[in-house]
Structures are given as structure tokens and as C-alpha cells.
Amino acid sequence: MTEIRYFQVSAFTDKLFAGNPAAVCLLDIMYKTEVLEQIASENTLETVFILNKGLNYEIRWFTHKTEIEFSGHATLAAAHVIFNELKHKFSDLTFKKKDGSVVRVSKRGDLLTLDMPVQPLEEIRMPPVLITALGIMPLKVFSSGNDLMAVFETEAEVLEVKPNFKLLGNIMINGVIVTAPGNGCDFVSRYFFPTISINEDPVSGSPHITLTQYWAAKLGRNELFARQLSERGGKLLCRYKGSRVEVCGKAVTYISGKITLNI
Numbered sequence: 001m002t003e004i005r006y007f008q009v010s011a012f013t014d015k016l017f018a019g020n021p022a023a024v025c026l027l028d029i030m031y032k033t034e035v036l037e038q039i040a041s042e043n044t045l046e047t048v049f050i051l052n053k054g055l056n057y058e059i060r061w062f063t064h065k066t067e068i069e070f071s072g073h074a075t076l077a078a079a080h081v082i083f084n085e086l087k088h089k090f091s092d093l094t095f096k097k098k099d100g101s102v103v104r105v106s107k108r109g110d111l112l113t114l115d116m117p118v119q120p121l122e123e124i125r126m127p128p129v130l131i132t133a134l135g136i137m138p139l140k141v142f143s144s145g146n147d148l149m150a151v152f153e154t155e156a157e158v159l160e161v162k163p164n165f166k167l168l169g170n171i172m173i174n175g176v177i178v179t180a181p182g183n184g185c186d187f188v189s190r191y192f193f194p195t196i197s198i199n200e201d202p203v204s205g206s207p208h209i210t211l212t213q214y215w216a217a218k219l220g221r222n223e224l225f226a227r228q229l230s231e232r233g234g235k236l237l238c239r240y241k242g243s244r245v246e247v248c249g250k251a252v253t254y255i256s257g258k259i260t261l262n263i
Contacts (some may be wrong), residue, residue, distance in 0.1 A: 004028075004259040008045070009077035012203040012234035014110075016084060019234045020203035021254065022074040023047040024081045029065065031263075039259065040064055048074035049127035050095070051083070055213045056102070057082070059095040060104055063196050070097070072114055072205015072247060079112050080251035081104040086194055111237070112148065113248045118213050119145040133167035136160060144210040146174035151214070155180050155188050159229055169194035176208045179214075186224040203234025209245045216240035 005026040013019025023043045030051050040062035048071065053060040061071040073096060084089045092131045095103045121144045130148060131137055133151065136157060136217040138150035148171070152158055158180045168176055175193040182188040185256065189211055192203040203205075208226065215238075216222050222240040237248040 002261045002263055004039075004261065005079075006025075006255075006257050006259050007081050007251050007253055008255035009080050009249045009251050010084070011073040011076040012205070012228070012236055013232075013252065014250040016252055016254055018232050019203065019249075019251070020073040020232065021045050022077040024074070024078050026081070027051040029062075029155040035261075035263065036060060036062060037067070039261075046074045047072050047139075048078045050078050053096070056094040056096045059100075059103070060098055062065070063233075065197065068196060070103070070206055072116075072208070073201075073203055075105065076112050076114060076205060076249060076251055079107070080253070083107050083112070085256065090092065091180045095141075099166050102125070102150055110162070110250055111248050112251060113246050115244060115246055116206065116209050117244055117259055118242075119211060121149075121210060121213050124148075127170060127171070128138065129167060130182070133171070134161050134176075135165045137166070142210070142214065144213075147177055147207060147210060148173050148175075149177040149210055149214065151181060152178060152180040156181050158188055158190055161190065163192050167201045168192055175201075175207065177210060179211055182227055185227045186219060186221075187211060188227050188229050190229050192205045200230055202230040202232040202250075203236070205236075205247050205249075205255070208236055208238050208247045212238040212247070213246045 006026040010019040093105045106113045126141045140151045142149045179189040191201045211243040224238045226236045
């Protein structure tokens, strides 16, 4: 019998029942992909597996259906567990991805900061299928990495978007960001990711790379406060650093326990 320490953590929030929850599993060895997939399939949340390698932590991310390249909120949740549950004594962490690249997280007080590289951001012609899928005409559409970003004039329009997820899922992209200037913050957003069975992500880390890059140039400021307008909602502090973006937030532990495997 094997036991794996397990935590459920809500990221990008300072209170329970908000933000984006993730399952964090602390491994003693890195199991075969099939085993990780089976564990993750028991969660409706995204699951992050971490293994202490001394100078860094190996990290892998899964939805309940498939392995994914990166998850910002799950990385923040993993860092929260290492800093707060394992009492990591330093203020910086390095996570090593399966492809060998790294993700860094730092802690200052109770604020966790993801440090990520920017991606090229290009305005494109509006795909007619995107307008149909969103049900409302944006001002502009941009492409960044594997995401599309639709910019609207007001926060109210972002809230009004009622996507046709079947149509969105047929567009050959990862996800769709919708955004506008915010009421009481610098900008607001929502993020739809039906290609991996996440119709709307509660709070997202990686899309804020694109969002921060765009709004920093638009507003002429490099430090921005953002809200994600999902049902659970989330708050993020974002900093544009030229070639990199810092996405900052808090996290809270909801559940801690153990998974027992007969392997």
C-alpha cells in the first residue's frame, strides 16, 4: 500500500469557496503517466503532482481527462502547500516541467508570485465563428500563443457573454479570453477552455500573461489589479516586466489528507 499526501487549495483568493481550486499531490516517486491519469480522473479539479528533487520540484499538471502543458492556478496552489504546509524556509521556489523548462514562484508575506515569459501578441481579423460562439461583437481580437483574446468596451459586456461552448470547442485553439476595463479595478476577464472540458475556468494564471501585456500598454502602467468574473471570482495583481509577467495572488487550504494506492 502506498500513501500520497493530498491537499485541496483555492488559488487567487483569500477566502474559502472562491478562487480556483486545485488538487495538490506530494509524491515520493514520479509515477507512470497512467497512474497519474487515474488519480487525476478521480477529481473534477485540475490536479498537480509535485516531487521534491532537492534544488527544485518536478511538476506535472492534469485535468480529469488529460495531461496539460501548464496550469497557473495549480502551480500557485502547489507553491502554497510547499510554503505553508511543508514550511519551506526560503522565499523562492523552482518547478521543473517535464520538458525541462522551469517555472518560478516567490513568496512575500502571504502573496505568491508566478514569474512567466511573455508570448507574442498580435491583432487579427475577427473570426466569424468566434463572434457567433460568443454571441456578442468585440472591439478587437488578438492571438497569443494558442489563445484568442476578445476585447470589449465595458465590464457589463464581458458579463453578458454566453458562449456556445460546442462552437468554441471546434475552433483550433486552446482557450478564449474575453476582457474589458473594470469597475473598481484595471481590467476584468473571463476564460473559456472547452477543448479540455473546462467550459469556464474560475480563475486563470497563464491567460493573465496576455492580459497584462495588453492592458499595461493600453493603460500606460506596469502594475495592474485584475478581477476574473467567473461565478467563484478571483483577484490578481499583475506586473509587466517587458519580457516577463508576474501574476500574484493568495491561496487558502480547504482539505488535507491522504490518497491510498494499492500499487
